[in-house]
Amino acid sequence: MLGPNTSSFVMYDEEFKRINLVIEKLLRDANAKVIFLVDKNGQLISSVGETEHLDTTSLASLTAGNIAATGGLAKLIGEKEFSILFHEGEKDNLHISIVAERVILVVIFDQRSSLGLVRLRVKKGSEELTQIFYDLAKKSEVQEKSGNALSPFAEITDDDIDNLFS
């Protein structure tokens, strides 16, 4: 979807809202505690649910590491990737899946839900998310071609940069 030569992964307001609608619905439908979306490089895209006591930045980075390591394992045995991972805990469980080949969807749930329900709802939600990320990629491409893709950093000065470190 987006190769290493694409300049940046850009998220716009409109798609961000659409994404949040989908994962909020998924949170309710799957009876989940927390849902977050992470890009494969470990950047948190969005999170919903009981996130107050969660270090979502660390979770994002570790999830991406986990997916990367599992992806490496998959390649070693001749698989393209393992598209679903499930970690079972005493109380909370993690359901991790790949959406649109480049985004990781993480669902945290406890006994109020079940693996079957989560899998079912994730499947539905993933389809909607895939469409949004597809639209997003297209939008970025169009912006880039039309030359409107100027990053908000296009006009920063050396002083702006120096000020960050003062």
Place this chain on the structure above:
Amino acid sequence: MSFINYASREINCKIVYYGPGLCGKTTNLQHVYQKTAPDAKGKMISLATETERTLFFDFLPLALGEIRGFKTRFHLYTVPGQVFYDASRKLILKGVDGVVFVADSQEERLDANIESLDNLRINLEEQGYDLDKIPFVIQYNKCDLPNVTPLEELRALLNPQNVPEFQACATTGEGVFETLKAVAKLILVELRQGTGG
């Protein structure tokens, strides 16, 4: 690859510290962690063995402040330096925006530095990056030790492209922030030009 989020007005960049085993990559991050104000940093995560050798990576999120209304965040990663962890190293380079090569200035590690730098170039190429084109700085660490290779020689062997370079002693913190600032600046300049990694 930087992540620009217009919705939350954030920009996230990934910096990877690379280098041979025991050169001080983790120590660099630990120093940054210790010297950064609590509100500007997240938790530092180290996936290490029982003997504190990096097994997969260290991770430290930093918030540097705002530029033009955008929160600027840098995610610092280290790779495991030991030769046999190459598969893991490749994974961590995914989506990188800037690289710090931490060289071990001690004479007996000269070959290890050269080998690790070659390995960096090859692993980046596998991901579609060219080391000569991405933000890249070199740190000559452990410069306080008695048995170091002269700076000119290190420079000739490790830095023929003349990228920004710093002498450092990561255990005391000398040169650590200078190195980080230099690579962060290169990344921001790259973003300004719109060709960011």
